Amino acid sequence: MVSTINKAVKVDYSARDQKGKVAFYVLLWKRQGISLEIFDDYWRDVHGPVCARLPGQYQYWQFHVAHNEGGLWPEIPGLDYKWDIDDNFDGIAELTFESEADRQTWFKASAILMDDEHNLFRKAIGYNSSPGNSITYIDRIPTGDPNGEVGAIKFHVLIKKADGVSTEAFRRYLTDTFAPKVSNSDAVLKLRLHLFEEVDNSRPDAAGVSHYEPPAKQYQAAYEIAFANHLEREKFFASGDYAAAVQDAAKYIKQIQPFPERSAYTFVYNSQMTLAGQRSSSVAQLITDIGAVNQLQEDITSIMVNYNLYSTQTNGYTSAQATQTQQKPAKKRTNYYQGLSADYSRPGLVTPYVAKKLIEDAERIVAMKEPRLPEINSYYTLEQIERENRDWWPTHCEALRQGRGDILTGEYRDDLVYFCQDGPYQGLEQQKEREKHWWALIAQPGVTMCWPIVMFYGEHTYFEWKCVDDETNETLAKGNVTWVRRGHRGACYLKTEQLTFYRDVFAPNELLTLITTA
Numbered sequence: 001m002v003s004t005i006n007k008a009v010k011v012d013y014s015a016r017d018q019k020g021k022v023a024f025y026v027l028l029w030k031r032q033g034i035s036l037e038i039f040d041d042y043w044r045d046v047h048g049p050v051c052a053r054l055p056g057q058y059q060y061w062q063f064h065v066a067h068n069e070g071g072l073w074p075e076i077p078g079l080d081y082k083w084d085i086d087d088n089f090d091g092i093a094e095l096t097f098e099s100e101a102d103r104q105t106w107f108k109a110s111a112i113l114m115d116d117e118h119n120l121f122r123k124a125i126g127y128n129s130s131p132g133n134s135i136t137y138i139d140r141i142p143t144g145d146p147n148g149e150v151g152a153i154k155f156h157v158l159i160k161k162a163d164g165v166s167t168e169a170f171r172r173y174l175t176d177t178f179a180p181k182v183s184n185s186d187a188v189l190k191l192r193l194h195l196f197e198e199v200d201n202s203r204p205d206a207a208g209v210s211h212y213e214p215p216a217k218q219y220q221a222a223y224e225i226a227f228a229n230h231l232e233r234e235k236f237f238a239s240g241d242y243a244a245a246v247q248d249a250a251k252y253i254k255q256i257q258p259f260p261e262r263s264a265y266t267f268v269y270n271s272q273m274t275l276a277g278q279r280s281s282s283v284a285q286l287i288t289d290i291g292a293v294n295q296l297q298e299d300i301t302s303i304m305v306n307y308n309l310y311s312t313q314t315n316g317y318t319s320a321q322a323t324q325t326q327q328k329p330a331k332k333r334t335n336y337y338q339g340l341s342a343d344y345s346r347p348g349l350v351t352p353y354v355a356k357k358l359i360e361d362a363e364r365i366v367a368m369k370e371p372r373l374p375e376i377n378s379y380y381t382l383e384q385i386e387r388e389n390r391d392w393w394p395t396h397c398e399a400l401r402q403g404r405g406d407i408l409t410g411e412y413r414d415d416l417v418y419f420c421q422d423g424p425y426q427g428l429e430q431q432k433e434r435e436k437h438w439w440a441l442i443a444q445p446g447v448t449m450c451w452p453i454v455m456f457y458g459e460h461t462y463f464e465w466k467c468v469d470d471e472t473n474e475t476l477a478k479g480n481v482t483w484v485r486r487g488h489r490g491a492c493y494l495k496t497e498q499l500t501f502y503r504d505v506f507a508p509n510e511l512l513t514l515i516t517t518a
Contacts, residue, residue: 014136016144017192019270020058020096022103023134025194025222027158028091029123031208039090039120040064044265045280047116052267052277054113055339056097056106060268060277063092063224065156065259072155073258074237078250083257087217089123092156092259096134098271103128108341108391115351117206124206125199125213127222133195135175137183141190141226145266147276147285152189153233154226154261160254161220171195173252174221181245182225187236190226206353336454342394344401347448347468355398359407362395366410368488373413380489382458388487389461397451403443404516405436411485412492419496441501442467447476459484477501 030039048062067088075081097103117124141152161170174193183191199218203211227233236242267277275288337343342350342358350358374380392411399407409428418425442449447467454463466478479499485492 010140011142012138012140013142013144014139017059017096017136017139019098020134021131022097022100023129023194024093024095024097024103024106024126025129025134025196026093026095026124026126027089028093028121030090031118031120031122034120036090040263041282043091043120044276045282047113047120048265048267049277049280050116051093051110051113052273054106054109056102056104056109057095057268058098058102058271059094059096060266061094062265062267063094063156064262064264065089065091066262068257068259072233072260073157073256076246076249076253076256079253080255083255087257089259095268100131105339109339111341111354111357112351114206114353117209121209123210125211125218126203127194127196127199127219129194129196133171134193135179136190136192137179138188139190139192145269145274146264147266147274147281147288148263150226150261150264152226152228153230154190154224154264155258156261157223157225157256157258158219159221159223159256160218162250162252162254165252167220170220170252173248177248178245179223181241185236185239185241187227187232187239188225189228190224192224194222196220196222204357336452340390340394342397344394344397344451346450346452347470350398355402358395358398359402359404361391362399362404362407365392365395365488366407366491369410369413369491370489373486373493374489376459376486380487385485385487385490386456386458388489389456389459389485392485392488393454393456393461393463397449400439401443401449402516403439405439406516408435408439410491412495413490416492417494419494421498438499438501442477446470459486461485475502 028043030036034042044062044064048060052060067090068083070081095103095106097106141150143150159174161167174195179191179193182188196219198215199213201212205211227236265276265281266274268274275283335343335345337345342354344350376382376385396408396411399411412428414428416426416428418430441447446469448470449465449467451463451465454461461483462480464478464480467476468474469476477500479497481495481497481499483492484494
């Protein structure tokens with residue numbers, strides 16, 4: 001590769017990464033049975049744009065890498081250079097976030113990606129970095145949001161900590177000695193360092209995709225390093241800066257594995273979807289190559305990203321007149337599920353994997369209910385209660401869709417007060433006798449329950465729902481509900497509901513038997 005970067009220009013662009021305070025760094029192994037070309041194309045042009053639409057991201061890069069075959073990195077005395085062929089992965093997804101809360105928002109929404117993992121990967125191991133532990137020390141590459149080759153030679157180097165050395169000492173060596181010495185070299189165009197937390201091995205596997213990494217295989221750090229060309233790389237390894245950087249490496253490092261970067265793609269940058277994120281990397285390149293400026297205009301972007309089609313209001317005008325003077329964008333409706341872990345506004349948005357995970361979360365949340373209603377105070381604030389209600393909401397929707405009466409009853413306090421149009425009810429026994437028929441009707445086979453509107457304020461959750469016949473699209477029932485729910489600890493103690501059934505009001509026995517009861 002011929003470098004497109006002028007070494008004489010010493011501009012440092014590292015500040016552009018500073019807002020990405022924490023990272024999620026994922027090593028990805030290609031699924032067996034598909035070619036590397038298909039893996040690259042699908043990950044880049046199908047999986048990437050889906051991931052780019054999830055909330056919370058500040059930056060999202062895909063690094064497509066070659067296997068570590070040795071020979072490109074000088075051996076440091078005392079380090080272990082043995083590795084298994086299975087240690088070679090094929091890609092790295094790096095996502096950064098402005099806060100840990102933003103990363104958690106993305107994690108909750110990312111369950112939608114799990115069903116797609118088995119199309120691509122046989123293994124996906126994710127590493128988190130804590131605030132301040134993903135740092136770009138130097139970056140002389142002008143383009144921070146590449147879509148393909150970056151005009152430089154780049155490597156992603158994975159590091160294992162030496163046995164017996166503390167994590168604190170290992171990290172101090174990398175940040176106080178290694179990184180400053182390396183970034184001081186004129187031969188280095190970029191150095192970005194990550195210090196990893198231990199892998200969360202409790203993350204469930206997806207279908208055919210392993211998320212488990214034994215401790216002996218885990219890495220404790222990684223760095224991204226770039227050179228203008230291979231000659232500059234060799235100059236760096238022969239330099240005094242490199243010798244000083246690795247002089248004491250064997251005291252702190254057990255093993256390093258460098259992976260050459262084949263290409264890099266950016267899907268989210270500065271909290272905004274890139275053109276590759278909006279349209280796929282290949283389409284973005286076509287638009288760039290042909291100079292199709294119209295594809296960047298707001299009306300096109302609105303259609304492609306928000307599905308915000310333009311409507312023509314004629315009001316008596318001819319078609320030509322209407323086109324010239326009356327074309328206005330249709331009002332973009334509110335997405336009430338922005339930032340929530342799943343979207344229940346209509347059928348078809350929740351995958352089986354997400355549904356299963358939400359039922360597990362629902363069972364966990366029900367178990368957190370306390371015998372006494374907790375006080376709202378500085379230790380248990382309305383803000384926290386609202387956050388917990390937002391976390392709970394998708395689990396409630398899935399429990400209703402699956403007719404999990406045991407979970408639904410568990411969401412109430414024993415002294416529940418329930419107001420609806422046929423009278424007030426109090427306590428769980430009166431509630432269950434009433435609602436078991438409604439649950440059976442709204443969860444019956446061939447019917448999908450949806451919640452187009454949901455709003456949260458402190459203890460209060462308001463929503464509107466409808467049940468749709470999967471074949472005829474007929475609305476079988478609808479209603480609106482307000483819950484007064486004191487978070488996970490308090491659960492629901494007051495509920496009001498208006499509901500309308502257009503067919504049955506009482507469910508037949510064959511539907512009642514499908515409901516899981518408490």
